Amino acid sequence: MQELIFTDDPAAALGRLLRSRTGRVFMLADENTAAFAPSIAGCTPVVVPAGDDNKTLKSARIIWQAMVDGGATRLSTVVNFGGGMISDLGGFAAATFKRGISFINVPTTLLAAVDAAVGGKTGINFAGLKNEIGVFREADAVVISATYFSTLPRAELMSGYAEMVKHSLIADAAGYGRLIAVDPAAIPPSAMLELLRDSVEIKRRIVSADPSERGIRKALNLGHTVGHAFEEFALLKSCPLPHGAAVAHGLLAEMVIANLCLGFPSDELYRYAAWLQANYAPVRFTCDDYPQLLGLMAHDKKNASPDAINFTLLAAPADPRIDCTATLSDITAALDIFRDLLSC
Numbered sequence: 001m002q003e004l005i006f007t008d009d010p011a012a013a014l015g016r017l018l019r020s021r022t023g024r025v026f027m028l029a030d031e032n033t034a035a036f037a038p039s040i041a042g043c044t045p046v047v048v049p050a051g052d053d054n055k056t057l058k059s060a061r062i063i064w065q066a067m068v069d070g071g072a073t074r075l076s077t078v079v080n081f082g083g084g085m086i087s088d089l090g091g092f093a094a095a096t097f098k099r100g101i102s103f104i105n106v107p108t109t110l111l112a113a114v115d116a117a118v119g120g121k122t123g124i125n126f127a128g129l130k131n132e133i134g135v136f137r138e139a140d141a142v143v144i145s146a147t148y149f150s151t152l153p154r155a156e157l158m159s160g161y162a163e164m165v166k167h168s169l170i171a172d173a174a175g176y177g178r179l180i181a182v183d184p185a186a187i188p189p190s191a192m193l194e195l196l197r198d199s200v201e202i203k204r205r206i207v208s209a210d211p212s213e214r215g216i217r218k219a220l221n222l223g224h225t226v227g228h229a230f231e232e233f234a235l236l237k238s239c240p241l242p243h244g245a246a247v248a249h250g251l252l253a254e255m256v257i258a259n260l261c262l263g264f265p266s267d268e269l270y271r272y273a274a275w276l277q278a279n280y281a282p283v284r285f286t287c288d289d290y291p292q293l294l295g296l297m298a299h300d301k302k303n304a305s306p307d308a309i310n311f312t313l314l315a316a317p318a319d320p321r322i323d324c325t326a327t328l329s330d331i332t333a334a335l336d337i338f339r340d341l342l343s344c
């Protein structure tokens with residue numbers, strides 16, 4: 001079972017975790033997070049270029065080579081110090097090196113702290129497809145702290161906040177109301193740490209009930225079927241969106257589908273749309289783009305067939321229904337309503 005450590009002093013917590021290790025330690029960071037990585041005696045630094053477009057085989061190769069050069073053994077540990085790109089990439093590199101060595105995640109973005117670093121999904125992008133190659137393998141421990149978030153640009157903070165909002169929509173209706181009533185940038189680190197604890201606990205509970213995503217773990221895909229389509233669409237238009245911003249918009253589109261198919265309450269739809277509009281830059285598309293967006297949704301690897309688009313939908317906040325199927329005409333109608341709600 002993965003150890004989750006919530007702390008105001010992540011460097012000290014990491015030092016304690018590493019003290020009992022006998023093998024060599026490799027500290028993976030990207031070129032931004034390397035600047036504030038904790039210095040641990042005897043630890044070999046490994047630095048890769050930043051950004052999701054470097055979550056690649058080429059970067060995994062840099063890590064494997066550094067481990068070979070540094071004399072890594074099966075007792076070695078990789079510390080993944082950075083955002084979700086680093087925990088996905090470093091987790092994958094560690095999980096496949098010598099058939100799997102230990103790793104510890106120290107997330108430095110809100111998105112990684114609340115989502116990417118927890119739950120055992122690791123992987124890299126391949127052939128232009130996100131997360132196409134990867135394995136399920138949990139970090140030995142995740143050191144979670146809000147102390148690193150003060151340097152995050154607002155767009156990155158809001159990207160992670162969308163995943164917190166998603167967790168509350170799945171399992172905590174009252175918590176959802178509280179999250180959308182405050183400005184995340186104004187939340188002090190100690191209060192943010194408590195929010196992280198609640199949010200990560202929702203994910204932990206769901207993942208431990210269904211580690212390999214055959215049942216209830218699909219609830220965590222809420223907002224992601226349309227969200228991934230928005231993310232890939234934006235990338236194709238050369239104006240990339242942070243992952244969580246795409247998910248925030250995906251949540252609205254999927255609430256509209258749920259409103260049409262499951263009677264998700266209209267007043268909740270309007271409440272969420274107002275919050276979304278106030279906090280995220282718009283996702284721009286027209287009805288001419290619908291075929292492309294539908295194609296991207298159908299390509300989502302969680303779909304059983306290219307004609308059936310599967311969703312996790314909400315009957316109401318904190319009432320998720322997995323394995324829902326929506327017709328192309330329902331989704332088209334939902335995209336029209338989505339654009340009306342956001343006046344775009």
Ligand SMILES: NC(=O)c1ccc[n+]([C@@H]2O[C@H](COP(=O)([O-])OP(=O)(O)OC[C@H]3O[C@@H](n4cnc5c(N)ncnc54)[C@H](O)[C@@H]3O)[C@@H](O)[C@H]2O)c1
Nearest residue numbers: 032050051052083084085108109111112116121148151152
């Ligand atoms: N495995 C999962 O379950 C899961 C879930 C969600 C997302 N993801 C993956 O996570 C990645 C996105 O994660 P992300 O948003 O953290 O992106 P990221 O790791 O690319 O970080 C975003 C940017 O912020 C910088 N950064 C990191 N920490 C910082 C800090 N404290 N201050 C200032 N800048 C900082 C990074 O260098 C980078 O430039 C994607 O690859 C996505 O596919 C994985």
